[in-house]
């Protein structure tokens with residue numbers, strides 16, 4: 001038997017079924033046009049933003065990393081809740097504009113921005129977080145050619161990383177950002193060329209559950225920004241401090257102590273280095289905002305035994321929830337929070353493996369998990385799939401098609 005991950009708070013049972021926004025899983029599937037289906041709860045997202053606002057210092061702006069979940073209705077909701085969007089492609093820029101976000105509240109990071117993407121961002125007035133000297137020069141050349149003053153910031157590749165983070169995005173050789181030592185000269189070059197200087201972006205890692213590690217990284221980011229600002233010799237208008245706030249996915253994971261993160265940050269904000277006195281601060285979060293608000297619903301189409309093992313075979317799979325199958329940056333496969341949605345709250349009665357409908361052994365939703373006895377027709381819920389689910393899975397693989405998505 002292998003334990004399941006923890007079901008996030010906020011999910012209740014109604015008539016023996018999982019309920020979201022007061023509707024049962026069966027009703028949601030009927031309304032959403034069948035399985036497989038992602039359901040995102042607007043209330044849970046609002047609650048999460050309110051929690052962040054309650055704990056983080058008021059001076060710190062909250063940005064949403066669109067790549068976590070770019071579903072248009074969800075983006076339209078996020079636009080009303082957060083202070084800015086962080087983009088990673090021109091495609092995300094289009095989605096953000098369609099959601100009504102103001103270009104002045106957007107920044108665009110990511111390696112390998114093409115000239116057409118740089119030009120589009122410059123024409124829209126979106127801040128570019130430059131990832132290299134080469135990209136800076138291409139942006140400046142586009143500015144010169146179009147006669148538009150670009151809004152430019154530099155993404156720094158810090159010498160440190162976020163301790164305990166699931167995905168390391170800083171520290172040592174990285175395709176992301178400009179190595180710290182090279183930042184001052186590049187910033188002076190950009191400012192000297194007449195660009196609007198928008199500041200620095202430091203993203204040191206993702207999916208950290210340890211408040212101490214996040215607080216330590218935030219301290220290091222502020223100290224680094226202060227030192228670089230002094231070397232650059234110009235005031236720093238904006239500092240995107242990164243984020244990295246994690247959510248529990250696996251058995252034994254404890255939720256992040258947000259109060260501790262907020263208290264440590266408040267202390268730092270109250271005692272900012274002089275170089276950052278006039279700097280607008282922001283954190284950028286993806287999964288922490290939307291991850292636990294999403295549930296993937298898939299229907300059991302077959303139940304079978306093989307060599308003493310019971311398999312529940314569903315109409316979903318890793319083509320929609322790659323991360324839950326353990327194939328999105330995980331070293332050891334562990335079970336996500338999974339439940340039988342149509343028997344929600346019932347006691348576990350048997351050990352079963354829940355698999356998807358793809359013809360590959362890696363398509364596993366839950367491995368040797370304790371679950372109530374389920375039949376063909378029952379719905380399976382995979383929790384914590386509101387971020388890096390639908391848009392971060394290979395939906396074209398095996399041509400089963402995309403999952404439905406709905407915001408309720």
Ligand SMILES: *Cc1c(COP(=O)(O)O)cnc(C)c1O
Nearest residue numbers: 065068203206207284285286287
């Ligand atoms: C992916 C990414 C994020 C969001 O990470 P989460 O773990 O979802 O919070 C934020 N900033 C940058 C630069 C990213 O690449």
